[in-house]
Each structure stands twice: as C-alpha cells, then as structure tokens.
Amino acid sequence: MIRPTVKRPSVSGVFFLLLGVSGATPAADPPPFDARSTAAAPCGFGVPPPGHSAPEVWATPDGLTLTVRQDRDRLCYTSNGSAEAPTIRVRLGSELTITLRNDITDPNAIDSVTGPGKLTVATDRVPPAPGFLPVVPGMKHHATGTTNLHLHGFAVPPTKPQDDVLTVCTDPATGPRRCGQRAFTYRFDVPSNMTEGLYWYHPHVHGEVQAQMLLGLTGAIVVEGPQDDARRAAGIDERVLIVRQTQDLDAGRTQTAAMTAALSMPSTHRVPGHSPPATAIDTAHELLCGANSGIDALSLNGTPVPVGEAPDSALANFELPAGRKQLWRILNAATDAFLDLAIVEENGRPVPIEVVARDGGALTDDTGKPLPVAETLSSQFVPPSGRIEVLVTAPPPGVKAYLVTHAVDTGCAGDRLPERRLAVLTSAASTSEPAPLAQVPAAPRHTLFDGLVARQTDRERVIAMAEYPRPGITDQVDFYIVERKPGAILEPYGMGSRPAITVQAGTTEEWVIENWTNELHAFHIHQLHFRVLSIDGKAVPNPPLLDVVNVPYAEATGYHSKEGPVRPGRVRIKLTFPESLAGDIPFHCHLVDHEDNGMMAVLRVRPFHRLGEANEDQAGRRR
Ligand SMILES: [Cu+2]
Numbered sequence: 001m002i003r004p005t006v007k008r009p010s011v012s013g014v015f016f017l018l019l020g021v022s023g024a025t026p027a028a029d030p031p032p033f034d035a036r037s038t039a040a041a042p043c044g045f046g047v048p049p050p051g052h053s054a055p056e057v058w059a060t061p062d063g064l065t066l067t068v069r070q071d072r073d074r075l076c077y078t079s080n081g082s083a084e085a086p087t088i089r090v091r092l093g094s095e096l097t098i099t100l101r102n103d104i105t106d107p108n109a110i111d112s113v114t115g116p117g118k119l120t121v122a123t124d125r126v127p128p129a130p131g132f133l134p135v136v137p138g139m140k141h142h143a144t145g146t147t148n149l150h151l152h153g154f155a156v157p158p159t160k161p162q163d164d165v166l167t168v169c170t171d172p173a174t175g176p177r178r179c180g181q182r183a184f185t186y187r188f189d190v191p192s193n194m195t196e197g198l199y200w201y202h203p204h205v206h207g208e209v210q211a212q213m214l215l216g217l218t219g220a221i222v223v224e225g226p227q228d229d230a231r232r233a234a235g236i237d238e239r240v241l242i243v244r245q246t247q248d249l250d251a252g253r254t255q256t257a258a259m260t261a262a263l264s265m266p267s268t269h270r271v272p273g274h275s276p277p278a279t280a281i282d283t284a285h286e287l288l289c290g291a292n293s294g295i296d297a298l299s300l301n302g303t304p305v306p307v308g309e310a311p312d313s314a315l316a317n318f319e320l321p322a323g324r325k326q327l328w329r330i331l332n333a334a335t336d337a338f339l340d341l342a343i344v345e346e347n348g349r350p351v352p353i354e355v356v357a358r359d360g361g362a363l364t365d366d367t368g369k370p371l372p373v374a375e376t377l378s379s380q381f382v383p384p385s386g387r388i389e390v391l392v393t394a395p396p397p398g399v400k401a402y403l404v405t406h407a408v409d410t411g412c413a414g415d416r417l418p419e420r421r422l423a424v425l426t427s428a429a430s431t432s433e434p435a436p437l438a439q440v441p442a443a444p445r446h447t448l449f450d451g452l453v454a455r456q457t458d459r460e461r462v463i464a465m466a467e468y469p470r471p472g473i474t475d476q477v478d479f480y481i482v483e484r485k486p487g488a489i490l491e492p493y494g495m496g497s498r499p500a501i502t503v504q505a506g507t508t509e510e511w512v513i514e515n516w517t518n519e520l521h522a523f524h525i526h527q528l529h530f531r532v533l534s535i536d537g538k539a540v541p542n543p544p545l546l547d548v549v550n551v552p553y554a555e556a557t558g559y560h561s562k563e564g565p566v567r568p569g570r571v572r573i574k575l576t577f578p579e580s581l582a583g584d585i586p587f588h589c590h591l592v593d594h595e596d597n598g599m600m601a602v603l604r605v606r607p608f609h610r611l612g613e614a615n616e617d618q619a620g621r622r623r
Contacts, residue, residue, distance in 0.1 A: 037083040042069035042103075043076035043216065044083035048302040051316040051423075053240065054219070055082055059090040063097025063185070068147050068203075068217065070104050073113070075215040084302070085219030087240050088201070092225040093192030100149045101183040104172035107145025113211035114143050114596070135468055135480070136491040143208045145172030146179055149186060150204035150526070151221065152385055153360045153547045155194045155448050158527055158583040161187045165204035165526070166495075166584055166602070191580070193448045195361030195529070195545075196225035198240070198329040198387040206495050206600065210335050210592040214248055218333040226445065227362060231327060236391070238327040239318070243405075243422070245334035246304070247297040248593060249415070289412035289518055296337060296415060300422050307420060315402075316423040320394035323427075327356070328403075329389045332382045336591035337417060338520060338550065340406040342379035343392065343425060350377040351401050357389035359529065359546045361447070366531070368450035371542060379406050383522035383550045385590040394427035401425040411553035414519035449529050449545055452576050455508040461501070464514045464568070465521045465551060465589060465599060466490060479599035481588065484514070492598020493588070499604035505579040506608065515551040515569035521594065523571065524548040525587035525603070530575035537570065548590050549573065582607035 033046040035055075057064055057079065064086075066077045077085040090096045104110070146169040156162045161184075168186075169179040199221040203212040220240050231238070298305040306314050320326055332339050343351040352375035356362060363371045373391070382388050395401045402424055408417040462484040469477050480490040483501060491497075503509065510533070513523045524547060531543040536552055552569030588600035 035082045035084045037069060037076070037078040037081055041071060042078070042083065043071040043074045047299075047304065048084075050300075050303045050314065051318065052301050052303060053087075054084045054242070054301065055080075055086045056240075057086045057088055059088060059094060059096045061095070061097075063099060064088070065099040065101060066149070067101040067103055070106060070109070072106070073109050073215060075104070075110075075212060075217050077217060077219055085201075085217070087220040087222060089222045089224055090190055092190060092194060092196055092223060094190055096188040096190055097185065098149065098188070099183055099185045100147070100170060102145075102147050102170035102172050104145040104147065105174055107143050107172055107175045110145055110208055110211045110215065111143035113214060114208060134489050135478075136489060143211055144178060144205070145175050146170060146205050147172075147203045147212060147217070148184070148205055149201055151188060151199060151201055152524075152526075153199045153387075153529070154188065155191055155527060155529070155578075155581060156188050157581055158585050161185065163188065163526065164583075165586065169205055190223060191448065193446060194223060195357075195447050196223045196227055197357045197360035197362065198331055198389055199223055199360045200242075200331050200333060200385075200387070202333070204586075206493065207596050210248060210596050213333070213335050213592060214245060218242070218244055220329075220331050220333075222329065223360065236325055236327055238329060241328055241330045241403075241423075242301055243305075243330070243332050243334055243337075243339060244299045244302075245296055245337050246299050248335050249294045249296055294416070295418060296334075298334060298337060298420065305420055305422055307418060310421065312400075312424045315421055318403075318423055318425050319428040320392065320425065321428055322394050322397055325391045325393050327389060328392050329387065330382065331387050332384055334384050336384055336415060336593055338384065338408045338410060338522075339382040339386075340379045340408050341382060341388065341403065342377075342406060343401050343403055345395070345399060345401050350379075351395065352377055352393070353380075354391040355380060355388060356391055357387075358544055359387055359548065361529065361545055363542070364447075364450075364545065365542060366451060366453040368445070368447055381408075381550060383520075383548050383590065384592070385522065385524055385548045386546070392425070395425060397427050397429070399427070408520075411517070411519040413517060414553070448578060448580075449531075449576065452508070452545075453531050453533070453543060453574055455574075455576060457510050457574065458507040459503075459509045460512070461485075461509060462512045462514060463523075464516055465523070466516045467594070467599070477597065479589065479594040479597045481599045481601050483601075493600040493602075494598075497602065499584055500601040502604040502606060503577050504606050504608075505577050505582045508574065508576040510572060510574050513549070513551050513571045513573065516554050516566065518553050520553055520591075521551045521599070522548050522590040523551055523573075523587070524590040525575070525585060527581045527585045528575055528577070530573040532571060532573055534572040535570070543574070577603075577605040579608055581605060 031045040033048050035044045066079055069076055069078050076083045079086045148165055148169045150165045151163050158164055160168050168184055170184050171177050171179045171182055202218045220242055295307055300316055343353055354373045354375055356373055380388050403422045405420050407419045464482050464484045466480045467477055478492045482488050482490050515521050529545045529547050531545055532540050532549050533543050549571055551571050554566050554568045557567045582605045585603045587603055588595040
C-alpha cells in the first residue's frame with residue numbers, strides 16, 4: 001500500500017484554477033491569494049496565480065529574520081509580514097545574517113507526514129549472509145517540530161554560527177525542549193572565492209527534512225558577483241523559478257518481487273566457484289521493484305503544476321521582449337522528483353537554450369576558465385536539490401513554446417515522473433529599442449575549487465547506496481550509505497552517529513558512488529563542490545563542478561557476469577577538502593525521504609592544527 005503523506009495545496013486551490021480557466025463559476029468563492037501572515041492565517045491564504053514570483057530581499061548588515069510559522073498542515077518561512085519564503089540576494093564576500101525563529105505549534109502535524117509504520121521497538125536484523133555486508137535496521141524517527149537552516153551549496157564552514165546542521169536547532173512553541181532555544185542567529189561569511197549563482201535554503205533536522213520541506217519550507221538564494229554586474233549592463237533580465245513538491249507518496253512503500261535472487265536461487269543454479277566479492281551488497285534482500293502508481297504533485301513558484309492536458313491559462317505565462325534573452329535560474333526544490341528540463345515549441349520541436357551555470361557556478365574548465373557558452377537542444381537533467389541557469393531567447397513572434405520537464409525513468413523502484421508542462425513562453429512586441437543580443441562577458445575569477453582535477457589523488461574510496469525492507473514489516477524500508485571496506489556494516493544514520501570517514505584538510509580523494517538499488521539516488525555533500533569524472537565508467541567531458549549528482553540505478557547482469565548478478569550504477573567524483581571548511585560535513589541522498597530514513601553519513605575534515613584525540617572524542621560526545 002502506498003499511502004499519501006500530504007496533499008498541498010488544498011484541493012480548493014486546484015479547483016479554483018481549473019474552474020477559473022473554463023469559465024465556470026465555482027460553487028463557493030475560494031480565498032484569493034494573500035501572502036500576508038496574520039494570526040488567523042499564519043501562512044497566508046490560497047495559492048499564488050500562475051507566473052507569480054516570490055518577494056526578494058537583499059542581505060543587509062542588520063540581517064533578516066525568517067520565522068517558521070504553522071497553519072495546520074502548512075509550514076512557511078515568514079519574513080517582513082509575508083508568508084512566502086523570500087528569494088534572498090547576497091553579494092560575494094559579504095556577511096549574511098539570518099535569525100531563524102521557530103513558531104511551530106503542532107509537531108504532531110509534522111509527524112503525520114513522516115509516514116506510516118511508526119516503530120517503538122527495534123526490528124530483527126536482516127539475516128546475515130556470508131560474504132555480504134551485515135545490516136542493522138533503523139528505528140522510526142518521530143517528528144519533534146525542531147527546525148534549523150541549511151544553506152545548500154554554500155562553501156562556508158559546517159560549524160556554528162555558520163552551516164552547522166548537526167548541532168544547531170531551534171525548539172517549537174509547544175513540545176519538549178531539545179535545543180534549548182527558540183531562535184538562532186546564523187552569521188554566514190560568504191567567501192569572495194565562492195562561485196556566484198543560484199543556491200537555496202531548507203531545514204535539515206535529520207528524520208523530518210522531507211516533512212518540513214513538503215509542508216512548505218524551502219527558498220532560493222542568489223549569490224551575486226561580477227557576472228551579474230555584466231549581465232545587468234548587457235540588459236539581460238532574470239527570473240527565479242522554484243519547482244517544489246507538494247505531495248510525496250513514498251513514505252510507506254511495499255516491496256514486491258526482488259530483481260535478483262542471489263540467495264534464493266537453488267544452489268544448483270549457482271556458478272560453481274563463483275562467490276560474491278567480500279564486500280558485496282546483499283542484493284537478494286534489497287528493496288526492489290516498487291508498486292508506485294500515483295504521481296506526486298509539483299508546483300512552480302507556488303502554483304500547482306498540472307499533470308496531463310491543461311489550458312495555457314493554468315500555466316505560468318512568460319512574455320519575453322522579441323529578440324531578447326532572459327536568464328532563468330531554476331531550482332529543483334522537490335523532495336524526490338527529478339526534472340529533465342527543455343523548452344519545446346507547440347509542435348514538440350526543441351528550442352535551443354544556453355546553459356550558463358549549474359549548482360551555483362558558471363560552467364568552467366578545471367582551471368576555472370569559463371567554457372564557451374553554446375546553444376543546446378538537449379534536455380537538462382536536474383536532480384532534487386540541483387540548480388540550472390539558462391539563457392532563454394524569446395521565440396519568434398507568433399510562436400508559442402513551453403518549458404517542460406520530460407518524463408524520467410527513475411527505475412522500477414522509483415517514482416512515476418510523466419512529462420509535464422511548467423510554463424508558456426511567448427514573445428511580446430518590443431516597444432523599446434531592441435537591446436543587443438549581448439553575450440555576458442566571461443569574468444575569470446579564482447574560485448575555491450579551481451585546479452581540483454589536476455591535484456594528486458591521495459586516496460580512493462567506494463561509497464555504496466543501498467536500501468532494504470525491514471524483516472517482517474511490509475511498509476518500512478531503511479536506506480543506507482556506507483563506505484565499502486572490510487568490516488563495514490550497513491546502518492541507517494541516526495543523529496549523533498560518529499563520522500563515517502575522517503580526512504585531513506588539504507587532501508584530495510576520488511570517490512566511486514555506487515547505487516545498488518532499482519531507483520535513482522542523488523548524492524549530495526554539504527560545503528563542497530566536486531567534479532564528476534565518469535558515469536557508469538564513461539568519462540564525462542569537461543567534468544562539471546556540482547554539489548549533487550544523479551547516481552544511475554543498478555542493472556541485472558545475470559549469474560555469469562564477472563561482477564555477479566547485479567551491476568551497481570556508478571559515478572566517480574573527485575573532491576578536495578579545504579582547510580577553511582574543516583569540521584563535520586554531512587553527505588547523503590537528496591531524495592530527502594531516503595536521507596531521513598538513514599541514507600546519510602558524516603565526513604570529518606580535520607584541520608591542519610590537530611586537536612588531538614581527547615578533543616575529538618569530546619566533539620563526538622557533544623551530540
Ligand atoms: Cu536516494
């Protein structure tokens with residue numbers, strides 16, 4: 001049984017849109033959109049009309065306050081009386097001060113979104129099998145209503161008062177006091193050698209990230225620098241587009257037949273002498289093909305995205321002045337939906353776009369030199385938490401184009417993601433002087449991860465992503481991320497878990513991220529950007545600098561394969577650990593349901609000046 005975890009926005013909001021466009025009169029007037037946060041409506045009323053944009057605020061020396069408020073099954077970041085998460089703009093090299101205040105009143109409403117199957121006792125271990133990694137099943141995490149703030153992609157230290165999601169939290173207005181504070185003031189020093197572009201913010205309390213994001217807690221941050229000055233001088237406007245997920249059917253999943261059955265195969269069918277490698281994942285007990293039949297709801301800038309046929313008036317309508325370009329900064333803030341974005345004409349013909357940035361940074365080679373910006377007809381895959389920034393040219397007069405996300409094959413255990421239209425794009429007759437089709441001049445600038453690929457690799461690691469149903473429980477699945485090495489144990493991450501990997505600041509490593517499951521995962525690491533060297537063994541040209549990467553699902557290969565019955569999906573990344581970012585850095589799947597259920601671990605980056613073992617033990621205990 002798949003059970004929906006939340007439905008939002010309200011059904012009445014969707015009706016309003018559909019009835020409104022067909023010209024029918026709604027039976028009762030739904031509340032018009034009103035973003036004001038009041039005592040009666042802490043998160044405002046209604047849903048924004050198509051094409052709406054969130055308010056923008058510039059970081060100021062005084063800082064800004066984000067108050068998390070609650071209206072039954074809605075959560076919202078309120079700021080300056082508005083219940084819409086503001087798009088925050090900040091300049092490279094400046095300070096970003098954000099006071100987060102927690103006014104959550106009903107943690108149970110959050111708990112009801114964290115899914116069925118609440119366990120109070122530990123289940124049995126997954127039966128051990130020779131040659132396979134032992135598995136420890138996890139416990140259900142009950143929502144607490146505590147919240148905190150993560151700045152996704154920011155190259156700032158993982159220590160308070162900056163991006164520390166492991167020890168910093170704020171207590172709700174009601175409920176037990178776990179954090180000892182209702183508010184916390186973050187002071188982020190935005191480094192001048194960070195890349196400029198689109199970033200974002202969301203809560204990161206382990207176990208309830210999915211619930212809090214689904215209920216409404218996500219927002220965009222634009223880090224501006226010289227490229228933006230050049231863009232503005234060239235007369236190129238911009239839009240910030242945020243895709244959110246408002247429903248997630250994944251909380252309680254039923255596993256069906258296994259894709260492979262290494263352990264249930266009669267022994268006569270086994271290849272003589274073929275035994276699994278010492279650190280193989282036990283694919284026989286993996287969660288395999290799922291029974292997901294529903295389609296999760298998405299929104300664009302707060303407006304529901306229709307599934308299937310819908311009139312243009314239900315979509316955002318963007319008019320571009322004829323002959324002009326616009327910069328579209330697109331954030332995938334969905335809890336687990338992948339996007340495969342393209343602009344296509346009505347007849348399905350793709351429209352060229354120019355990709356200028358990914359995950360908050362212009363496309364550059366390893367030295368930091370900007371790659372030439374070229375038009376492409378290819379669709380752009382954006383995993384959950386990923387960002388893409390594209391230059392869009394107005395279609396010829398009279399031609400209508402659509403921003404679409406194509407259908408995505410997420411694997412037989414993954415979600416259904418059909419093609420959806422997100423926005424209509426037309427050209428408006430330009431009344432003013434046509435501005436030149438300016439190319440934004442390349443602004444070479446030294447950034448933190450320049451020269452990463454050229455560095456000597458000090459060590460290689462294999463990091464495996466796996467998932468298993470709990471023994472005897474049909475609707476509970478644990479998720480794991482583990483370094484594959486002798487003695488490794490699959491254990492879901494719990495708050496306070498010790499760091500899984502410790503490295504010295506200044507070193508450089510290559511990690512092969514393996515996906516042993518039948519669905520896509522999105523590997524993300526805090527603080528750091530990495531270069532993607534290869535995918536499934538195929539070298540990636542001009543390895544992109546990203547902070548999240550899709551890891552392809554596993555494939556059945558048969559018993560006669562050298563690799564055994566299953567070949568995991570594999571992505572090789574190269575990453576380095578700057579001294580300025582030393583501390584405990586989480587890495588996890590950004591399908592946040594997976595993260596909440598254990599697919600997370602911590603990398604400890606030791607500073608050059610070693611603290612010594614005693615201090616390190618203390619640091620381990622403070623959680
Ligand atoms: Cu995942």
